[in-house]
Amino acid sequence: MDKLKQLLESYFEIPAAGPGQGSAWNFQWNSPWPGWLPDWAVLLLGSGIVFLLIYAYLKDTAHLNVNKRLVLIGIRLTLFAIIILFLTRFTLTIHRTGLPFVAVLIDDSASMGLEDDYAELSSTSMSKPFLQESRGKNRLELVKDLLLQNEARFLTELQNKHKLRLYHFSDECLPLGEPGLIDLQNYQRTQEVLKQLEPVGKETRPFHAVQKVLNDFRGTPPTAIIVLSDGISSTGDLDLLSRAGTLAKSKLVPLFPVGVGSEQPVKDLQLYDLLVDDVAFINDPVTVSAKVKFFGIQSGNMKVSLREARTGSPLASRQFPINAQKDYQKIELTFTPTKPGLLEYVIAVEPVKGEVNLKNNQQTSQISVLDQKIRVLLVDSVPRYEYRYLKHLLERDKTIELRSILQESDLEYSSEDATALDYFPVKKEDLYQYDVVILGDADPAYFSQAVFENLDQFVREKGGGLIMVAGPRFSPHAYLNTDLEALLPVEISNNRQPAEYKPVIEGFQPELTTEGQFSTSIFRFADNAEESQLIWNQLPELYWFYAADEIKPGASVFAVHPTQKGKKGQRIPIISTQRVGAGKVIFNATDDLWRWRDLVGDLYYSRFWVQTIRYLSRSKLLNQEQAVELTLDRKTYQQADTVQFRVKFLDEQLIPTDSKSVTVMLERQGEASKPVKLTPLENSPGIFEGSVSNIPEGAYHTWVSQPILQGTPPAVDFRVEISQRELVNRDMNQSDMKKTARESRGKYFPIYAAEQLPQAIPAGHPVPLENEEPIPLWNRWEFLILFTLLISAEWLLRKRFRLV
Known part of the structure; x- marks a missing residue:
């Protein structure tokens, strides 16, 4: 039947069906009789006509044999059918069908x-x-x-x-x-x-x-x-x-x-939220902390080890109890480095029996081990609270070598205080011995032009760190039109210095910006960003601050005033920073941080200042003189989040002329790295941005690969985690x-037997695709010729049989 269909469709010049296609035929006709005449009456009338035709022929041809009579009746009925085809305008419609x-x-x-x-x-x-x-x-x-x-x-x-x-x-x-x-x-x-x-x-x-x-x-x-x-x-x-x-x-x-x-149950131990300082010192204990999540494990112990990545030499190990009642288990390992240099280490949790996914059981990081202390120069005019508490703190810290200058002190002061100097270093060589200079509310009248020039070169060329702590007498307003003005991340030219002894009775709680939370460890008061933010929100209020209206282009703000705004509508920066050449500068707009010691002593005050000093000293200690920073919008992402990269060139000489030549490499732990192209940020010279989306769960390391920089390229680590909703239920729901x-x-079908599934799928019904142009059969020449031949044949036969 299909062959006959194909033959007729070809004869009617219908395009051939495509692979998997078929056709459905549909015949249509128009009623030639009045609409008021019911179908049963038409059928009865048609049957009557056929009966009369047959009856008339049987009566007319009674003398003929049966075969001759049947031939004549068949011809007459065929002619009658063709007449009906003509009258009803009989039409053929072909529907093209496809696979379901x-x-x-x-x-x-x-x-x-x-x-x-x-x-x-x-x-x-x-x-x-x-x-x-x-x-x-x-x-x-x-x-x-x-x-x-x-x-x-x-x-x-x-x-x-x-x-x-x-x-x-x-x-x-x-x-x-x-x-x-x-x-x-x-x-x-x-x-x-x-x-x-x-x-x-x-x-x-x-x-x-x-x-x-x-x-x-x-x-x-x-x-x-x-x-x-x-x-x-x-x-x-x-x-x-x-x-x-x-x-x-x-x-x-x-x-x-x-x-x-x-x-x-899917058994899994997930190691995450690794926290450690970037810089350590020989024979100074280093604490590495992280967290472990448990899935499908109710109890027992886990072994966590710390080892060198290159040699596999063990650094520390410890057993921790598994407590499934907690969301996570905090772990800490301590080791003491004995050799200077860049130490790459691996912290790993030993897999439990039946654990399949081992990719999230370890993380790799780096730490620079130095055979020297951070040399800090602390300068102020008078022994205000901030100076006194900070000086005593730094004197007690074993990783810091402190020298201090109190401009308005007694002549005998320097001989009575072991850290005190008589005057600010005048020679470059003397200043360059320090890694960080903390400039409090110091009187610039004590400094010569050569001192200002030396400080500028100390930051720009030698990678030294500078922090200015604002005060009611001199800082920063008195440094207008000096070389130090250009180093500060805020504009001071249009600011009015607050009254020196005006009492302040209304306190405020600074708010951390996104950069303050995620781009630096300065404000890391706890093991993770969430707990650190909670501690920050509970710190005692501050009172006095210097209102800088405007931040300089390219500078970053770590903390802002919660309500006060500058002339351009931006909230006043409390702690801000900028990269200047090879070094960094921080401006602290308040001298009230000593208030954080209330009830807890140096706990958070010490962490802030030590972490700030290490942040500022890193470039000089590590001899990293390229002024390029790589930052992310945060450290932890969920799958389907977009990871945003930003590369900032703070030294104009390093900005590539080709806008497509900035590339960062993205490496998932245990896999090959892949490049991510960055593009220039509009209206922000020296800043390039790029992003990646839909990357799998795991620990990632990324670094600047293009342009090629001197020394170790800027790098940052981050982690992509599975959505917490997706982690609630991990077991396959077979019953549902x-x-x-x-x-x-x-x-x-279970996955291992799914190859049998195609045979179980029912055949289905063809799907209509399109209709071909209707083919009128009633006016085709074939039927006209057939009608003519049949009526001629009937006349000749009747004449031969002597019926006419």
């Missing part, structure tokens, strides 16, 4: 990035090959293997009888490719599309995904929907896949869930997927 659709949904939420232990399958002979192939692969990688192995045999078997439309879903459901159709003739393209999928979705909404697909196929529902997922709904029971079973059944669409994962299959009259 099958939708394939791929879960790419963050939980699909988990690895499972399939030990419970070891007794199943069918799953033995799968056990070998699944080692070291996450759930989404197993799905990709199923779809792509053996040149996409799974998809090819489906496409033999159906058209395929692929979707990926997490918090929303989107077609995979354009518009989700997969052409397996181009296997390489199919491979590229599927390999782009990463498990980065923040939420999983299986019901919403199936609902979206059914809406897309409204009017022509698919033959079946295949859902490749772990069955987890991270947004609650309303988005469970089983809720889609009833909906799909009402549309006669069976669901075929493929369960990916294991119902056994089986319930889905039952309710929709489909069938559930």
Whole structure:
């Protein structure tokens, strides 16, 4: 029958059907009789006419034999049928049909990035090959293997009888490719599309995904929907896949869930939030702290070790109890470096039995070990509170070598105080011995022009650190039109110096900016940013401050006044910084930080000042003279977040002339690095920005690779974590997927048996695609010739049989 159809379609010059297409014929006719005449009457009348024709012929041809009578009756009835065809304007319409659709949904939420232990399958002979192939692969990688192995045999078997439309879903459901159709003739393209999928979705909404697909196929529902997922709904029971079973059944669409994962609890130890100083000193204890999260582990002990990355030599190790009742376990290891240089170390937590994902069990970092103390010069005019508390603090710190200058002190002061100097160093060589200069409310009248020039070169050329602590008498207003004015991150030319002895009765709590929270360790009062921010918010209020209206271009603000604003509407900076040549400068707009000692002594006051001094001294101590900074908008990201990179060139001579020549390298622990191109930020000379999105969970190290810089290039570490919603439930929800299959009259398949799924998909019904132009049969020449031939043949036969 199909051959006859093809022959007739070819005769009528209908374009040939494409691969997988067919055709459906439909005949149409127009009624030649009045509309008031019912169909039964027309049928009765037509039957009557046929009866009369037959009766008349039988009576007329009674003398002829049976065969001759039948030939004449057949001719007469055929003529009658052709007349009816003419009168009704008989027309043929051909509908082109295509293969029915099958939708394939791929879960790419963050939980699909988990690895499972399939030990419970070891007794199943069918799953033995799968056990070998699944080692070291996450759930989404197993799905990709199923779809792509053996040149996409799974998809090819489906496409033999159906058209395929692929979707990926997490918090929303989107077609995979354009518009989700997969052409397996181009296997390489199919491979590229599927390999782009990463498990980065923040939420999983299986019901919403199936609902979206059914809406897309409204009017022509698919033959079946295949859902490749772990069955987890991270947004609650309303988005469970089983809720889609009833909906799909009402549309006669069976669901075929493929369960990916294991119902056994996923055991995992996740090491994160590594915290350690960048600079350490020989024979000075160094504390490395981190946190560990537990998944699928209720009790026991874990061993944490610290070792050198290059040699593997152990530095420290310790056993910690596992307490699953806590969100995380804080760990600390202490070691004492004995050799100077750049030390790369690895902190690792030993895997527990049955743990599969070992990528998040360790982190690597670096620390510069110095065989010297930080040399600090503290200068002030009078022994105000800030000077006294800071001086005593730095005298007690074993990593700092302090010298102090009190301009208005007694002549005997320098001989009575072991750290005191008679005067500010005049010679360059004497000044360059220091790493950091803390300039309090010092009187500039004590400084010569040569001293100002030396301080400028100390910062710009030698990479020294300078911090100015504002005061009511001189700093910073008295330094207007001096070389130091250019070093400060704030404009002082338009500011009015506050009255020296005006009482201040209203306190304020400074607010940290994003840069203050995430781009520096100065304000790290605890083991992580959240706890540090909480401590910052609870510090005692400050009172006096210097109101700088404007921040200089390229400078950064770490803390601002909560309410007071400058002339341009920006909140007044309390702590700000800028890179000047090879060194850094910090401006502290208040001299009230000593108030932080209330009730807790030096606990937070000491951390701030020591961390600030180390921040400022780093360039000079490490001899890093390139004025380039690499920063991120934060240190920890969730999957699907965008990671923003910023490279700032503070030395104009280093700014590349080619706007496309700034590149950072991004390296995931244990994997090859890949480049990220940065582009210039509009209206901000020397600043380049770039971003990456949808990168997998793990620890990352990034550094500036282009342009090539002298010394160690700027680098920063960050971490990408799985969405917390996705971590609540980690085990595959097999029972819900089986319930889905039952309710929709489909069938559930585990991932290791999913190769049998294509044979279980019903054939489905052809899908109408388009209608060809109607073919009028009533006026075709073939029927006119046939009518003429038949009526001529009847006349000749009647004449021969002597009926006329």
